[in-house]
Amino acid sequence: MPSYKAPIRDLQFVFHELLEADETLHNLPGFDEVSPDLVDAILEEGGKICEELLHPLNQSGDQEGCQFNDGQVTTPKGFKEAYSTYIEGGWPSLAADPELGGQGLPETVAFMMEEMLCSANVSFSLYPGLTRGAISALNHHASDELKQQYLPKMVEGRWSGTMCLTEPHCGTDLGLVRTRAVPNEDGSYAISGTKIFITGGEHDLTENIIHLVLARLPDAPEGVRGISLFLVPKRLPDANNEPGEQNGVSCGSIEHKMGIKGSATCVMNFDSATGYLVGPENKGLACMFTMMNSERLAIGMQGLGLGEVAYQNAVEYARERLQSRSATGVKAPDKPADPLLVHPDIRRMLLTTRAYNEGARALATWTAMNIDLAHRHPDEQVRQEADDYVALITPIIKAFFSDYGYETTTLCQQVYGGHGYIQEWGMEQFVRDARIAQIYEGTNGIQALDLVRRKLYINDGRLPKRFFSMLDNYIAENGDNPSLAEFINPLRDANALLQDLTSWLIAESEQNPDELGAAATDYLRIFALTTFAWLWARMAAVALEKVESDSSGFYRTKLNTARFFMGRLLPQIQGLNSGIRSGAGLMMAFDESEF
């Protein structure tokens, strides 16, 4: 059975040393209590919950799965008790508004907790995860009355939330939504339709479930401009705001899936269910995007979380499993063979995983800090800049983290040889669980289109301009430091390649709009790797300053990992760049009948 140890030291490195987040956050309004000690204490305690309470339920949850019986969904053994402990500890509300009962901590801290949660148990993480997204959407768009009625219970974790978008005939293309909302006389609406793939649509963890549902008003325009958002509780709150009468909502079945089997994925039927409008009529998609953006970042954390737990276990196996001798001479003469860890190809797989994980941790935490800046910084300019970074990086975190998470859980499974394919060792579950993150909350293809079609263009291209000038400045400021050259040089090349490619792409797409779609996925990967290179250079700079006086080896390892990233992983961008420049014509030359 796999094990998990929260990577506290590396989280601390990123938070305290790389980003120097303590001071930045402490100075933001509402965060005066944020201190290094507080952050460390939360990491320690959160890490323990993940290691001791949630991870032990991960494999059993996969094996047992959720059970559907006559409209009721039972989560795997132990989930209900663990959920109670989890909400009693206040963990789901780390970053929620204290006025609603939350802890009022920075998003930056909540993100670090999210990584650990995903390492420990992705299926479990989805129940509080969707609730957090729903809280965010309601907080931004619902009436004060709805907020007062629903948010405190949701922040407490006694009521959970869902996101009801997909219907059998429409996923990506929400303009095709058919679920109807007919006004009732009392100002509420009667919601009717079928939604599929609803995570946590029904389960036994909470007293009530609050569905956020996209539906169409009777006279709504066609397409995405005619979709409105509704709050539809499973049970209607009674006069004491306790769950009362059952609403016209029922779970028709749950899906049998490749993975995340402890998470209930439901078909939800709405039959004249009572719902309440959230935000303006016909603006439902924009309101839902508040939730989706938050979820997309959380989904990215699944790639990181699973990459981390897979790495830890694969390293342990590679230390213990004795197989063949090192090519450079016997390393363990007292044993019948050397440990796997002596073999370069094993190290390639492990270090690929590690270099991505640590790059991802840095990028996720940097992005989360920008969320806090965007929400709270007194200077409008700073808020806007931070918000631009978050908007630009969101599809990259969602898509690249989940792509590399799948790739690296697969590599770590490979380290186990045949045992990796056997369920009891647990490695194949990480792969199956990682796979969904590339698909849900907008497939990674959609994330890539969001990047190239939208994020490159909005506000006259302000987002990439801002980001590229930050990279340019960093390179200009550090390019003369000879001890950093081995890191800055590859970053400089990658940055130049990415910026050239961006100009090329924008120019080409004016002739042929399909160039954007043809480039999107590979372009996103180049963007991600270049961003990682920037953070790896920054991490190396911090490590270089401390490595001499350090006896733990931490900074030495950090430097070596930075070198591995630059030498072995970053060069991927060369082939991706050439591939993109071969153009959309290669794909579009085929008639549909030729496939």
Add this chain to the structure above:
Amino acid sequence: MPSYKAPIRDLQFVFHELLEADETLHNLPGFDEVSPDLVDAILEEGGKICEELLHPLNQSGDQEGCQFNDGQVTTPKGFKEAYSTYIEGGWPSLAADPELGGQGLPETVAFMMEEMLCSANVSFSLYPGLTRGAISALNHHASDELKQQYLPKMVEGRWSGTMCLTEPHCGTDLGLVRTRAVPNEDGSYAISGTKIFITGGEHDLTENIIHLVLARLPDAPEGVRGISLFLVPKRLPDANNEPGEQNGVSCGSIEHKMGIKGSATCVMNFDSATGYLVGPENKGLACMFTMMNSERLAIGMQGLGLGEVAYQNAVEYARERLQSRSATGVKAPDKPADPLLVHPDIRRMLLTTRAYNEGARALATWTAMNIDLAHRHPDEQVRQEADDYVALITPIIKAFFSDYGYETTTLCQQVYGGHGYIQEWGMEQFVRDARIAQIYEGTNGIQALDLVRRKLYINDGRLPKRFFSMLDNYIAENGDNPSLAEFINPLRDANALLQDLTSWLIAESEQNPDELGAAATDYLRIFALTTFAWLWARMAAVALEKVESDSSGFYRTKLNTARFFMGRLLPQIQGLNSGIRSGAGLMMAFDESEF
């Protein structure tokens, strides 16, 4: 539920048009009956068996799995009946010696059948597949007496075969094998030990199961030089050569695996089981390699087979699923949205799969034809040359086909969006089934080491020299043809890159033997992609000659697919090359404690 249509037209293109295999094979001793009509008839009939008999059992086999009960293994419903039909048709013995009851057809034909079998039902394919390998090992190394006793029943398919190598503490490193063989007075041996991961170790399809077991004689030297090969029947043949007394062999349990759930993966216990020596004492590994080389090629076919069936289904889905509008204007104005197939990112995923599949089909068939040449050509020089090609390409087929098979079944699953993650659609099974091919019969890391440590060096480097000079000649002969330039130019660059890298690698490894291991996996991929580029250039050349007079569109599509391969997939080699040249030092700089 997924469907499958045998890709007869493309198999015919490769066999008849690209390789012009009819004449080559017809002229080999023993193949005078081989004719285009015969080959086409076998493809048609074999295709039908795969489409109609075996594919319908694929998903139900996955869902039901094999059952273990008190030492007995029950295969999924329908497997037993299908197996009977399959052997009655003579399908397992296509390429077996007519003297043993086989059909005496070329390996080239058997390979094409193997692809279809793997598309239809990988789990099923393993039962006859292992038997075929065991027949080959026995045919080469067993005494005439053993051959006469066992081979006819195995060729007929009434008895099946296994390969018992792995033990709990040793997989790759067979030098650690502990199973013992103690001589009995009658010349047989008493075999005792435990073997794990034994495919088809126990099942209900055949009357008897013939285990080929690696074990150690009492006075054997340590390591791989002390391993011998034994034939150990489940039931000892009686005086009529029918299965008689139960031997000391039992199945202790079956594994619960990520995929290939219809294939029984067994723990086999040998308790003083009667066994018979195959080949010389202490030369067991060499004898087993006859079987392993054949199996490695067959495992590669799983990547191709699964890539093909995944492609077919994903195309169908992309045609039917309506989602969003084309970036270049509405394509299906009568429908609420355009089919997925209009979107370039969907085409990228489909064409990646297609270009790999068709390249793989060409390489597999070319390799199989070389097996036939190596076995039968009257000229010793031709035989040696063909054998060299097979030896060089075997690890590439095993590793690259299984790698790309996993990547492309994943891409095809992605085309389905959320539905791809749901079991009932069948796409996630292809991914799970594809995953094992990267692991068993020697992990892909081991294949890569076989290529760089062994195949580059044996016989004074004759294998790569021969192969590279064939590529050089092809480029020299066709480099002046302007209509081929778009294919030959990228091939020329790839060939130069690969040959430079090979020289670099051999030189570097003299300083540091770890360079080979550090380069191996990425080097194998570059080698594979370059080989595909050569075959794509050849396929394009054939298509160019025929495209003008063709009304079916087949050659036009072939040319477009060749262009896609050259423009979009081949450039990967750039980044892989840079990565390798960053050297082993990047990985080996880490102390073991630093992971």
